[in-house]
Amino acid sequence: MSENGKPVRQAQDKPKLAMYWGAGCGGCEIAVLNIAEKILIVDEVFDIAFFPCIADFKVKDVEGYPDGYIDLCLFDGAIRNSENEEMAQLLRRKSKVLVAFGSCAYEGCIPGLSNLTSKEATLRTVYLDNPTIDNPDGILPQPFYDVPEGTLEIPVFYNTVKSLDQVVDVDYYLPGCPPEPHQIWAVLQVVVAALTQGAALPPSGSIIGAGEVAVCQECSLKKDEKVIERFYRPYEIIPDPTVCLLEQGLMCLGPATRSGCGALCPQVGMGCRGCYGPLAGVEDQGAKMLTAVASVLDVGKPGDDEAELERQLDAAIETIVDPAGTFYRFSMSHSLLRRAKVNGN
Numbered sequence: 378m379s380e381n382g383k384p385v386r387q388a389q390d391k392p393k394l395a396m397y398w399g400a401g402c403g404g405c406e407i408a409v410l411n412i413a414e415k416i417l418i419v420d421e422v423f424d425i426a427f428f429p430c431i432a433d434f435k436v437k438d439v440e441g442y443p444d445g446y447i448d449l450c451l452f453d454g455a456i457r458n459s460e461n462e463e464m465a466q467l468l469r470r471k472s473k474v475l476v477a478f479g480s481c482a483y484e485g486c487i488p489g490l491s492n493l494t495s496k497e498a499t500l501r502t503v504y505l506d507n508p509t510i511d512n513p514d515g516i517l518p519q520p521f522y523d524v525p526e527g528t529l530e531i532p533v534f535y536n537t538v539k540s541l542d543q544v545v546d547v548d549y550y551l552p553g554c555p556p557e558p559h560q561i562w563a564v565l566q567v568v569v570a571a572l573t574q575g576a577a578l579p580p581s582g583s584i585i586g587a588g589e590v591a592v593c594q595e596c597s598l599k600k601d602e603k604v605i606e607r608f609y610r611p612y613e614i615i616p617d618p619t620v621c622l623l624e625q626g627l628m629c630l631g632p633a634t635r636s637g638c639g640a641l642c643p644q645v646g647m648g649c650r651g652c653y654g655p656l657a658g659v660e661d662q663g664a665k666m667l668t669a670v671a672s673v674l675d676v677g678k679p680g681d682d683e684a685e686l687e688r689q690l691d692a693a694i695e696t697i698v699d700p701a702g703t704f705y706r707f708s709m710s711h712s713l714l715r716r717a718k719v720n721g722n
Contacts, residue, residue: 391422391423391424392422392423392424392448392449392569392572392573393423393424393425393426393446393447393448393449394419394423394424394425394426394428394447394448394449394450394451395425395426395427395428395439395447395449395450395451395468395471395472396409396427396428396430396450396451396452396453396478397427397429397450397451397452397453397454397464397468398429398430398453398454399452399453399454399455399456399457399461399464399465399481399482399541400454400455400456400457400458400461400481400488400538401453401454401455401479401481401482401486401488402481402487403430404479404554404555405451405453405454405478405479405481405555405556406430406431406453407555408479408553408555408556408557408558408561409451409561410431411558411561412558412561412562412565413558415562415565419565422569422573423448423449426438426439426442426446426447427439427447427450427468436464436467439467439468439471440467442471443471444470444471445471445472445473446471447468447471447472447473448472448473448474448568448572449472449473449474449476449568449572450468450471450472450474450475450476451476451478451551452465452468452475452476452477452478452482452541453478453479453481453482453555454479454481454482454488455481455482455485455486455488455489455538455539455540455541455710456535456538456539456540456541456543456544457488457534457535457538458532458533458534458535459532459533459535460532461532462535462539462544465541465544465545466544466545469545469546474548474549474568474578475541475545475546475547475548475549476547476548476549476550476551476564476585477540477541477542477547477549477550477551478551478556479551479552479553479554479555479556480552480553480554480555480652480653480654480707481554482540482541483540483541483550483551483552483654483711484540484552484654484707484708484709484710484711485538485539485540485707485708485709485710485711486554486652486706486707486710487554487706487707488538488710489538489540489705489707489708489709489710489711490701490702490705490706490709491538492537492538492709492710492715492716492717493701493702493709493716493717494717495536496534496535496536499534500517500518500534504516504517504518505517518531518534519531520532520533537710537715537716538709538710539710540710540711543710543711547582548581548582549564549579549581549582549583549584549585550582550583550584550585550654551564551584551585551586551587552584552586552587552635552637552652552653552654553586553587553637553638553652553653554650554652554707556586557637557638557639557641560586560587560637561586563586564585564586567579567585584635584654584657586637587635587636587637587653587654588635588636588637589635589636589656589657590635590636590656591631591632591633591634591635591636591656592630592631592632592634592635592636592638592640592643592649592653593621593631593632593640594636595636595637595639595640596621596631596640596643596644597640597644598619598620598621598622598640598643598644599619599620599621600621600624601620601621601624603621603623603624603673604624604673604675605623605624605626605670605673605674605675605693606626606674606675606676606693607626607692607693607696608626608627608628608693608696608697609625609626609627609696610698611627611646611647611648614626614627616646618646621643622643622646622647622648623648623673627648628648628697628703629643629648629649630648630649630650630651630662630666630704631643631648631649632665632666632669633651633655633656633659633662633663633665633666633669634649634651634652634653634654634655634656634662635653635654635655635656635657636653637653638652638653650706650707651666651704651706651707651708652706652707654707654708654711655708660713661708661712661713661714662704662705662707662708662712663701663704663705663708663709663712663714664704664712664713666704667704670697674690674693674694676689676690676692676693677689677690701717
């Protein structure tokens with residue numbers, strides 16, 4: 378018993394929490410710590426079973442747990458190599474609830490943009506055709522390499538980056554790059570209530586901790602009829618801080634992106650990049666935004682012939698720099714495209 382007479386949970390009785398970092402930047406781990414003093418409540422409620430970013434755990438520790446031992450696993454990062462996939466399968470087996478935490482696990486995110494090229498081209502860019510690399514012998518990483526002491530082994534680098542649910546079953550998705558602290562806390566509260574008080578969890582497969590409407594609907598910038606003649610890069614103009622960025626010709630994926638972030642980027646003059654993923658019922662976020670852009674482009678005038686209209690339309694579209702990276706910045710792995718064909722394959 379504690380000093381105030383309340384029962385104290387023993388560590389072995391606490392729900393078990395795990396978090397793993399796959400192919401990603403590590404921002405999701407920092408986001409969890411950004412729940413500030415509430416992290417103390419997490420520590421009080423959960424026993425940490427696996428969290429390599431903050432404590433010394435080994436894969437052997439997880440392998441030794443009974444199946445289903447971990448109550449909640451937050452898996453962040455995409456599946457870029459064989460180690461990521463092996464850990465996804467292991468943690469799926471050991472966890473009751475597996476959450477695709479953040480945009481990389483949910484949709485592939487920035488790592489997924491390498492699906493626009495090949496594994497070979499990626500390695501060549503990183504290790505050979507790079508002005509900061511000193512590699513005169515042209516050595517590339519190999520999965521196996523023999524040295525006098527034995528054989529060194531590193532993970533196999535995949536040609537295609539996958540989202541978590543493309544390799545294992547996922548219970549819930551928490552979008553964001555990274556998720557906002559208030560959303561993380563809300564999700565933890567729901568899971569804690571289910572584990573400790575018998576409350577019901579959301580239906581399996583749900584997107585949790587995010588809104589149901591578009592970012593535009595939680596954005597306070599003034600909106601009028603959208604009529605766009607061309608697009609600008611952020612450095613090319615100083616936007617009116619009170620007016621919708623898209624209406625000023627700055628690309629903003631707010632119309633095609635799920636709410637929940639508080640429209641933080643548009644509030645400081647940077648268009649939404651789409652990290653919260655598509656709205657409910659939308660299969661392909663990039664295609665949704667393409668249709669939104671097509672509906673607001675205003676080129677030509679009555680009487681222009683088709684050739685002139687086509688020329689003006691092409692000129693307007695050319696002001697969208699890197700369309701694939703713009704419309705599929707976070708969702709390439711989870712899109713209908715999945716990846717580009719390279720050399721006909």
